[in-house]
Amino acid sequence: xxxxxxxxxxxxxxxxxxxxxxxxxxxGPVLRDGAICYGDIASVHDLPAGWTDEQDAGTYRLRRRDxxxxxxxxxxxxxxxKYLFPPSARLLxxxxxxxxxxxxxxxxxxxxxxxxxxxxxxxxGRHPDPRYAARREGAFIVAVNCGQAGRxxxxxxxxxxxxxxxxxxxxxxxxxxxxEFLVETGTERGAEIIAELGCPAAAEEQKAAADAxxxxxxxxxxxxxPELDLRDLLxxxxxxxxxxxxxxxxxxxxxxxxxxxxCFCFSVEDVSGxxxxxxxxxxxxxxxxxxxxxxxxxxxxxASVRSRYRQWLTHKLATWTDQxxxxxxxxxxxxxxxxxxxxxxxxxxxxxAADS
Amino acid sequence: MPPIPDWSxxxxxxxxxxxxxxxxxxxxxxxxHEPFSFLPGQFNMLSLPGIGEVPISxxxxxxxxxxxxxxxxxxxxxxxxxCAARPGDKIGVRGPYGTDWPVAPAAGGDLVFVxxxxxxxxxxxxxxxxxxxxxQFGRIVLLYGARTPGDLLFTKEIADWRARYGLDAxxxxxxxxxxxxxxxxxxxxxxxxxxxxxxxxxAFVVGPEIMMRFTVQALLAAGVAGDCVYLSMERNMQCxxxxxxxxxxxxxLICRDGPVFCYERLARWLLVREL
Numbered sequence: 001x002x003x004x005x006x007x008x009x010x011x012x013x014x015x016x017x018x019x020x021x022x023x024x025x026x027x028g029p030v031l032r033d034g035a036i037c038y039g040d041i042a043s044v045h046d047l048p049a050g051w052t053d054e055q056d057a058g059t060y061r062l063r064r065r066d067x068x069x070x071x072x073x074x075x076x077x078x079x080x081x082k083y084l085f086p087p088s089a090r091l092l093x094x095x096x097x098x099x100x101x102x103x104x105x106x107x108x109x110x111x112x113x114x115x116x117x118x119x120x121x122x123x124x125g126r127h128p129d130p131r132y133a134a135r136r137e138g139a140f141i142v143a144v145n146c147g148q149a150g151r152x153x154x155x156x157x158x159x160x161x162x163x164x165x166x167x168x169x170x171x172x173x174x175x176x177x178x179x180e181f182l183v184e185t186g187t188e189r190g191a192e193i194i195a196e197l198g199c200p201a202a203a204e205e206q207k208a209a210a211d212a213x214x215x216x217x218x219x220x221x222x223x224x225x226p227e228l229d230l231r232d233l234l235x236x237x238x239x240x241x242x243x244x245x246x247x248x249x250x251x252x253x254x255x256x257x258x259x260x261x262x263c264f265c266f267s268v269e270d271v272s273g274x275x276x277x278x279x280x281x282x283x284x285x286x287x288x289x290x291x292x293x294x295x296x297x298x299x300x301x302x303a304s305v306r307s308r309y310r311q312w313l314t315h316k317l318a319t320w321t322d323q324x325x326x327x328x329x330x331x332x333x334x335x336x337x338x339x340x341x342x343x344x345x346x347x348x349x350x351x352x353a354a355d356s
Numbered sequence: 357m358p359p360i361p362d363w364s365x366x367x368x369x370x371x372x373x374x375x376x377x378x379x380x381x382x383x384x385x386x387x388x389h390e391p392f393s394f395l396p397g398q399f400n401m402l403s404l405p406g407i408g409e410v411p412i413s414x415x416x417x418x419x420x421x422x423x424x425x426x427x428x429x430x431x432x433x434x435x436x437x438x439c440a441a442r443p444g445d446k447i448g449v450r451g452p453y454g455t456d457w458p459v460a461p462a463a464g465g466d467l468v469f470v471x472x473x474x475x476x477x478x479x480x481x482x483x484x485x486x487x488x489x490x491x492q493f494g495r496i497v498l499l500y501g502a503r504t505p506g507d508l509l510f511t512k513e514i515a516d517w518r519a520r521y522g523l524d525a526x527x528x529x530x531x532x533x534x535x536x537x538x539x540x541x542x543x544x545x546x547x548x549x550x551x552x553x554x555x556x557x558x559a560f561v562v563g564p565e566i567m568m569r570f571t572v573q574a575l576l577a578a579g580v581a582g583d584c585v586y587l588s589m590e591r592n593m594q595c596x597x598x599x600x601x602x603x604x605x606x607x608x609l610i611c612r613d614g615p616v617f618c619y620e621r622l623a624r625w626l627l628v629r630e631l
Binding site: 128129292296303 | 359360361362363364365403404405406407408409431432590591592594595597598599600601602604606607608609612628629630631
């Protein structure tokens with residue numbers, strides 16, 4: 001059974017330290033390149049305290065908060081995917097995986113769902129991926145229940161947030177005004193750390209305050225998916241004129257797939273020295289927006305942007321379910337924020353739903 | 357937890373035979389690192405270090421566990437290098453992958469094999485498996501087409517199957533040479549006059565997608581039931597482990613759910629262009 005405790009702001013560093021002392025490599029939110037990204041952290045001083053972001057279709061801006069909340073921002077351009085499934089890796093000769101286990105700090109509910117989805121892709125089939133397994137296994141996760149919703153967020157529609165319900169060791173709800181966190185334990189090892197820190201059990205009013213935070217966030221979603229069977233909708237509309245409409249706006253740049261926490265496509269490429277020496281085989285993130293993705297001797301199957309956008313969207317919301325028994329979208333909104341053309345998948349689906 | 361075997365790790369197989377079939381097609385006979393079993397219709401991933409890896413259907417007799425054949429057409433950098441292999445070379449192999457032709461369930465009725473171009477090698481193991489238990493089937497029909505007479509594969513063997521097993525084989529070419537006395541035209545045109553009983557027949561079809569579409573139309577028009585028609589599909593494929601995402605065809609991953617599909621499952625997706 002999960003228990004809830006109170007953790008003062010000034011004890012957060014001790015929490016990070018207790019995790020690190022157990023041999024984990026701490027990865028958490030850091031300010032970098034004008035965005036809140038994931039990076040190595042040494043202490044609370046690396047966290048983006050007092051910063052937030054403003055997001056909308058095709059827009060991301062860092063802003064100062066008028067308080068010093070540690071986690072007062074929404075999903076940034078990166079997800080923990082870059083650690084569990086690095087953008088490029090050597091397959092042959094096999095690359096040693098990092099000996100240190102990851103501890104991910106500040107993981108949102110949508111990202112926990114994304115991890116669970118990638119678990120199914122990389123570990124759930126007949127040929128599990130040993131590289132993903134090595135990085136995923138034993139990773140420590142400190143989730144954060146979102147205290148605000150971004151304008152591109154729609155996790156509520158995808159049943160993936162804003163409150164973390166599973167897949168974490170500890171889950172924090174930040175009570176900014178009280179300068180404390182409510183901590184929920186998800187695993188034995190999470191509970192052990194909380195016991196070591198001597199955190200007091202949360203009072204009823206603290207629990208109520210934390211519940212109110214996620215309820216407020218859930219009510220403030222910036223976007224929503226039409227409430228109908230998205231799989232049926234898309235399967236019945238594979239030749240809808242809206243695909244032509246969106247294709248006229250889509251640059252086919254692949255940004256949406258690069259920021260997506262569930263996109264898993266990779267390409268495999270052999271390389272060697274000029275004389276054919278030192279042959280190696282590598283894999284790297286691929287995108288279904290490239291022509292090469294569907295290349296078959298003689299040409300691409302999906303030569304048009306229309307067909308490539310349709311592939312991406314129907315994969316996320318429909319075919320993924322047939323392939324892996326779960327939808328491929330968690331409503332994090334990254335694809336909307338980071339689309340240079342501001343294409344919004346919820347709007348595209350709504351347009352198709354409108355005349356169906 | 358025990359360590360997870362690495363799906364990407366190929367075994368080195370020895371090239372023992374190199375058979376030049378046509379100007380652009382070679383059959384490689386490979387000796388596996390250990391006795392190898394596969395089902396007709398399955399494929400292996402073949403690779404050369406530093407050059408690349410490609411999926412290639414197995415074209416040998418499934419009863420032969422010691423020598424495994426792959427018939428490869430030179431269409432790109434990797435297949436070109438594979439076609440240039442010599443006896444004594446080592447080739448990276450992993451597999452077998454994918455679904456198989458339902459040969460045994462087709463027993464009791466007629467069997468129709470329809471192949472276009474390099475589509476014949478993936479059918480060869482199923483043909484051999486069926487001929488090995490010839491008595492269990494009614495008529496066994498092969499309808500096969502290639503671009504020109506010079507592109508026809510396994511011609512001697514087809515003649516042998518005709519003579520020994522009473523195979524009904526009809527061969528056609530798109531473009532004939534003066535010395536060609538056979539059929540000219542596309543493969544689907546052979547279906548309507550082929551000697552099989554549509555009510556008992558099971559059809560296995562491999563070829564370019566357009567050829568398969570028209571072949572299915574002809575088979576259905578002849579009265580073959582949609583759930584008795586099987587196709588082998590092809591898409592870009594880079595891992596064969598249902599991980600890389602390239603071989604998607606709507607709800608299917610061809611490396612895992614295919615390459616052999618019952619037409620009934622595919623029908624709705626075959627209607628969509630650029631899927």
